[in-house]
Amino acid sequence: MTGNDNRLINGALKLHIAACVLFIFAPILGSFVFSLNSDRFPSLPLGHFSTEWYRLIWEDPFVWAGFFNTVIVGLIVAVIATLLGFGGAYTDFRYNFLGKNVYLALALLPPTIPVVIMGLAMLAFLSRVNLSGSAISIIIAHGVMCSPFAMAIIRLRLSQMDPDLEAASWNLGGNEWATLRHVILPFTKPAILAALFITMAVSFDEFAVAWFVSGLNETLPVKILGFLQGQVSPRINAIGSLAFLSSITLIILAQMLLRNSTKDRS
Amino acid sequence: MTRPSLYSLTLALPLLIWQLAFFAVPLIFLIAISFWTVRNFQMMPDLNFGNWERILTRSVFWDAYLRTAILATTSAVLTSFIAFPAAYAISFKLSERVKQWLIFVLIIPFFTSYLVRIYALQVFLSDEGIINAALGMLGIGPFGMLNTTFGTLVGMVTLCLPLVILLQVFSLNFVNRDLVEAAHNLRCGRLRTVLAVIVPSARVGLVIAALFAFILSFGDFVSPLYLGGGNPPTLSILITDITKSGQQWPRAAVVALMMIGTLLSVAFAAITYAYKERGK
Numbered sequence: 001m002t003g004n005d006n007r008l009i010n011g012a013l014k015l016h017i018a019a020c021v022l023f024i025f026a027p028i029l030g031s032f033v034f035s036l037n038s039d040r041f042p043s044l045p046l047g048h049f050s051t052e053w054y055r056l057i058w059e060d061p062f063v064w065a066g067f068f069n070t071v072i073v074g075l076i077v078a079v080i081a082t083l084l085g086f087g088g089a090y091t092d093f094r095y096n097f098l099g100k101n102v103y104l105a106l107a108l109l110p111p112t113i114p115v116v117i118m119g120l121a122m123l124a125f126l127s128r129v130n131l132s133g134s135a136i137s138i139i140i141a142h143g144v145m146c147s148p149f150a151m152a153i154i155r156l157r158l159s160q161m162d163p164d165l166e167a168a169s170w171n172l173g174g175n176e177w178a179t180l181r182h183v184i185l186p187f188t189k190p191a192i193l194a195a196l197f198i199t200m201a202v203s204f205d206e207f208a209v210a211w212f213v214s215g216l217n218e219t220l221p222v223k224i225l226g227f228l229q230g231q232v233s234p235r236i237n238a239i240g241s242l243a244f245l246s247s248i249t250l251i252i253l254a255q256m257l258l259r260n261s262t263k264d265r266s
Numbered sequence: 267m268t269r270p271s272l273y274s275l276t277l278a279l280p281l282l283i284w285q286l287a288f289f290a291v292p293l294i295f296l297i298a299i300s301f302w303t304v305r306n307f308q309m310m311p312d313l314n315f316g317n318w319e320r321i322l323t324r325s326v327f328w329d330a331y332l333r334t335a336i337l338a339t340t341s342a343v344l345t346s347f348i349a350f351p352a353a354y355a356i357s358f359k360l361s362e363r364v365k366q367w368l369i370f371v372l373i374i375p376f377f378t379s380y381l382v383r384i385y386a387l388q389v390f391l392s393d394e395g396i397i398n399a400a401l402g403m404l405g406i407g408p409f410g411m412l413n414t415t416f417g418t419l420v421g422m423v424t425l426c427l428p429l430v431i432l433l434q435v436f437s438l439n440f441v442n443r444d445l446v447e448a449a450h451n452l453r454c455g456r457l458r459t460v461l462a463v464i465v466p467s468a469r470v471g472l473v474i475a476a477l478f479a480f481i482l483s484f485g486d487f488v489s490p491l492y493l494g495g496g497n498p499p500t501l502s503i504l505i506t507d508i509t510k511s512g513q514q515w516p517r518a519a520v521v522a523l524m525m526i527g528t529l530l531s532v533a534f535a536a537i538t539y540a541y542k543e544r545g546k
Binding site for chain 2: 009010013014016017020021023024025026027028030031034041042043044045080083084085086087088090091094095097103106107109110112113114115116117118119120121122123124125126128140141143144147151176177180198201202205207208212221224225236237239240241243244247248250251255
């Protein structure tokens with residue numbers, strides 16, 4: 001960079017970035033700090049260190065029930081969304097057909113619809129076909145909302161693949177299924193795993209649609225919503241911190257897989 | 267055209283069927299039930315315009331509509347202005363390594379619970395909360411921030427800022443660096459280069475980023491409820507209230523359809539504006 005007053009402007013811009021990051025992360029870090037604090041409603045000066053809130057959630061059977069619902073729903077959703085997303089990504093990669101735009105819009109639009117509207121539509125429809133109020137209804141809704149993420153991740157990986165690779169396999173006598181199994185799947189494996197982790201993380205934190213359709217089978221985020229509607233409870237911070245740690249582990253795993261796979265290519 | 271093979275159908279159809287059955291059909295079903303009637307707490311198929319009439323003639327609805335639209339617009343504009351200097355610096359001033367790292371950092375919030383963040387913000391913003399206590403040590407305040415429009419906007423900006431910065435960075439990365447260099451060589455001032463060269467070249471991305479902020483804020487019910495106090499309600503709060511307090515789903519459907527209609531019009535207008543007179 002040239003010029004002499006650059007340093008001042010650049011310094012101000014960097015400060016601004018730092019302020020934005022601080023603003024975005026203050027609530028996240030705050031909830032960590034509050035979860036380990038003795039005060040019911042923390043303020044300055046902060047109270048003393050305490051693991052009370054973690055003990056409370058550890059002993060709360062409802063939190064455990066919510067936790068198991070969340071994990072089971074998350075695992076099933078991850079598998080379904082990744083399978084659907086893989087099919088969609090491969091279809092987009094390999095084929096051109098009439099109405100492809102409609103196909104892609106249906107596949108990718110769900111995250112842009114406000115969650116209250118998705119929640120209401122799902123609730124009205126699923127209760128009509130007698131599926132609401134069960135864990136299945138959450139799985140169905142999360143499948144819709146998570147498969148676009150899986151599709152996008154796997155599609156990106158496919159776009160790094162040499163299209164001739166598939167043709168070469170066919171020339172060597174492999175039929176389409178064998179090629180899928182021995183060429184495409186190994187190549188996209190890191191993205192498939194990343195998609196599993198990411199969709200699981202999305203499902204872990206989704207509360208709004210789950211709240212609309214879940215009935216009595218509440219997942220943990222829906223529990224949190226319940227706590228919020230009740231009185232102040234620092235248990236939210238404890239649950240939130242644990243949920244954050246598990247989500248972030250999944251994301252870092254996904255990130256490492258994707259980064260290593262990009263290196264493989266070169 | 268050849269007939270699609272079993273192979274291609276096996277891969278393409280599951281997603282299509284799932285999204286048709288569980289995404290498209292529920293949304294279309296929403297249109298249908300907006301004409302249904304409720305008798306004895308049961309929804310009955312009908313072709314009744316009563317729900318539409320009832321919602322659209324109420325000032326409660328229109329007040330909420332106006333409030334939601336103003337909140338979402340303010341949030342989109344505010345977030346865009348806060349995000350731009352950061353996105354500009356990330357795209358133009360930082361090394362590739364720092365850039366990658368910051369992008370990763372900005373993705374993290376998408377995988378944190380929005381609810382937990384809003385709860386933490388309550389602790390920050392309340393009358394005896396962290397911010398007021400800190401200000402009190404300096405001898406200022408306290409300021410009422412929780413259960414105000416300010417509180418709602420803080421929540422909405424927290425929600426939108428990472429996404430808007432990321433989208434702006436991606437669009438700024440595509441700005442032709444030669445144009446910027448040329449402006450420099452022609453002695454175009456720094457600020458003028460940004461306004462006359464960089465912003466117009468990145469217009470599509472900047473508008474789409476603002477559009478996403480609008481969509482997210484327009485549909486958000488958590489910030490208006492837990493940071494804004496929920497009263498008077500926004501459209502999304504109306505939906506949750508109507509839905510959760512009984513079987514008046516047809517009326518909630520009317521509100522939801524009005525929201526979808528608004529979002530589609532805004533998206534259409536924004537995209538038309540973004541691509542208008544390109545390259546002129």
